[in-house]
Amino acid sequence: MHLANQVLDGNIRAAARLMRDIDDTRPQAIDELKLLYPHTGKTYIIGVTGPPGAGKSTLVDQLTETFRKQGKKVGVVAIDPTSPFTGGAILGDRIRMSRHADDAGVFIRSLATRGALGGLSRSTSDVALVMDGLGMDVVIIETVGVGQDEVDIVKAAHTTCVVMVPGLGDDIQAIKAGILEIGDVFVVNKADREGADRTARELENMLEMRKSVEGSWSPKVLRTVAQSGKGIEELVGEIVAHKEYLFSSGTISDFLRERNERNFLEILRDNLFKKAMTFVEQDGGLSRVLDRIGTHETDPYSAAEKIMSKILGAAVEQ
Amino acid sequence: MHLANQVLDGNIRAAARLMRDIDDTRPQAIDELKLLYPHTGKTYIIGVTGPPGAGKSTLVDQLTETFRKQGKKVGVVAIDPTSPFTGGAILGDRIRMSRHADDAGVFIRSLATRGALGGLSRSTSDVALVMDGLGMDVVIIETVGVGQDEVDIVKAAHTTCVVMVPGLGDDIQAIKAGILEIGDVFVVNKADREGADRTARELENMLEMRKSVEGSWSPKVLRTVAQSGKGIEELVGEIVAHKEYLFSSGTISDFLRERNERNFLEILRDNLFKKAMTFVEQDGGLSRVLDRIGTHETDPYSAAEKIMSKILGAAVEQ
Numbered sequence: 001m002h003l004a005n006q007v008l009d010g011n012i013r014a015a016a017r018l019m020r021d022i023d024d025t026r027p028q029a030i031d032e033l034k035l036l037y038p039h040t041g042k043t044y045i046i047g048v049t050g051p052p053g054a055g056k057s058t059l060v061d062q063l064t065e066t067f068r069k070q071g072k073k074v075g076v077v078a079i080d081p082t083s084p085f086t087g088g089a090i091l092g093d094r095i096r097m098s099r100h101a102d103d104a105g106v107f108i109r110s111l112a113t114r115g116a117l118g119g120l121s122r123s124t125s126d127v128a129l130v131m132d133g134l135g136m137d138v139v140i141i142e143t144v145g146v147g148q149d150e151v152d153i154v155k156a157a158h159t160t161c162v163v164m165v166p167g168l169g170d171d172i173q174a175i176k177a178g179i180l181e182i183g184d185v186f187v188v189n190k191a192d193r194e195g196a197d198r199t200a201r202e203l204e205n206m207l208e209m210r211k212s213v214e215g216s217w218s219p220k221v222l223r224t225v226a227q228s229g230k231g232i233e234e235l236v237g238e239i240v241a242h243k244e245y246l247f248s249s250g251t252i253s254d255f256l257r258e259r260n261e262r263n264f265l266e267i268l269r270d271n272l273f274k275k276a277m278t279f280v281e282q283d284g285g286l287s288r289v290l291d292r293i294g295t296h297e298t299d300p301y302s303a304a305e306k307i308m309s310k311i312l313g314a315a316v317e318q
Numbered sequence: 319m320h321l322a323n324q325v326l327d328g329n330i331r332a333a334a335r336l337m338r339d340i341d342d343t344r345p346q347a348i349d350e351l352k353l354l355y356p357h358t359g360k361t362y363i364i365g366v367t368g369p370p371g372a373g374k375s376t377l378v379d380q381l382t383e384t385f386r387k388q389g390k391k392v393g394v395v396a397i398d399p400t401s402p403f404t405g406g407a408i409l410g411d412r413i414r415m416s417r418h419a420d421d422a423g424v425f426i427r428s429l430a431t432r433g434a435l436g437g438l439s440r441s442t443s444d445v446a447l448v449m450d451g452l453g454m455d456v457v458i459i460e461t462v463g464v465g466q467d468e469v470d471i472v473k474a475a476h477t478t479c480v481v482m483v484p485g486l487g488d489d490i491q492a493i494k495a496g497i498l499e500i501g502d503v504f505v506v507n508k509a510d511r512e513g514a515d516r517t518a519r520e521l522e523n524m525l526e527m528r529k530s531v532e533g534s535w536s537p538k539v540l541r542t543v544a545q546s547g548k549g550i551e552e553l554v555g556e557i558v559a560h561k562e563y564l565f566s567s568g569t570i571s572d573f574l575r576e577r578n579e580r581n582f583l584e585i586l587r588d589n590l591f592k593k594a595m596t597f598v599e600q601d602g603g604l605s606r607v608l609d610r611i612g613t614h615e616t617d618p619y620s621a622a623e624k625i626m627s628k629i630l631g632a633a634v635e636q
Binding site: 030033034037038253256257260261263264265267268269271272273275276280286289290293294296299300301302303304305307308311312 | 348351352355356571574575578579581582583585586587589590591593594598604607608611612614617618619620621622623625626629630
């Protein structure tokens, strides 16, 4: 029996195994994802992003609990910075898991920020698809929202919550601007701290500067204290309001189309590169190419073009 | 006359034009880069990275001045966060330029963090290559070192300076760990602030935890106050010491080989994708592919495979 069918039957072990296969980029994982695909699209994905120290993990925990109380199954995909010492994620599954260890309605998976460019956003989508197939009603994707990579990851989410905290200094302004356009809901967490009002006002001012189209969604700035649970209910309410807007306005179809576009292009990019590497191997291997660039016998641009022409001429030579 | 030859003659306008062509991804830019390539490799590249608010720009300014006093020509490639309001870089060339506007020995170029995944690291390398061809003795690449993207960018540098500041909070620890392995020199800037000693000690402790191989480079933690220029001379001294280590230990050849590998693979990835898009066009265009994914007639994995087989069968069909 295919892993995909077991996942669709709600088999958590099968889901975990498929995610491992995705992580290890085993080719059979793609076949399983193809089988899963037609049965997915039911999960609502929430992105939670913001600078380090904003209390995102605690907030995600609180959201998870609130959705569980509503009887919803919750998946969490946490993108953790990789430790250079262990090679593993700094906040691993184990730490996160312990809190919901006895709850079969919660499935948590950490992905580490390592590997090739673009790869992380791709595996996040694939892991979310498995959670979708597994029957999770809600999937929360949590990332440190600073780099372009992380911003791309949350684009997979229906509703993106941008989390800020008081007192991160004025210089952080640039980053605030960068994530301003991706937020559907803004949260000033640790709102019991000094400066919370100022941070919230600043965010509101920046949001007002954006020209909003008539009838489009206007993001609000909410205040939470994730540690104590204060404001979480209001946050869930705002997420639900955004979801209702997406569907009632018809914006959902644009969103899905853009997400499909990113997925398709990422997969294409990835496949192409893997294939190209087999041609590099046939051409004497990467090592020989680098020798020739090193001695200035060729340059990286010409070397890449040579491989290109081999790929395009492949059918003739075979 | 080719732009490349004009650049090699020290023509600053030609360099600026070539950089614009690179930005616009005009195909002729590649031909110019190929012509430049054999004449490059003389520039020493310094990476400056760290969280927002660490005072990197001021530090880069001070480094620029110090190198200028030594009679060296200095290029600066600043990777600035993109503003969602203007589409342009938040700290533009103009602001940065004004300080060195009358100095023909300083060439400053800002790149904005927009565009496709991987594209930024690629254009940073290309821009640095033009500065190399132009005869800059030193090129300083400045990035906000938080995302994987930015980390990849500074890998092009011979010597990478990681800049921290006191009082960014404990939660920033994870990011510290992430950039720990890429630093050749660590700088606690704004060292006149409270907590500078603690930050420096923490960094030193983390560095000590790394098992260092006999005879390998041991990064030091320096203190600077970029605003007043304090500690800048020591920083330049440490950069020079690292440069001497690179050459005397022979590590330079490993470094160059790894850099060539990244360059070659990035260029290959980029070319492949552009080519693939022409096949998508021939297949009815991206829009039709997305229609078919949207109706679940196909899935993104199968759609990508279809394009792959078209590329590999190209020579037969033509």
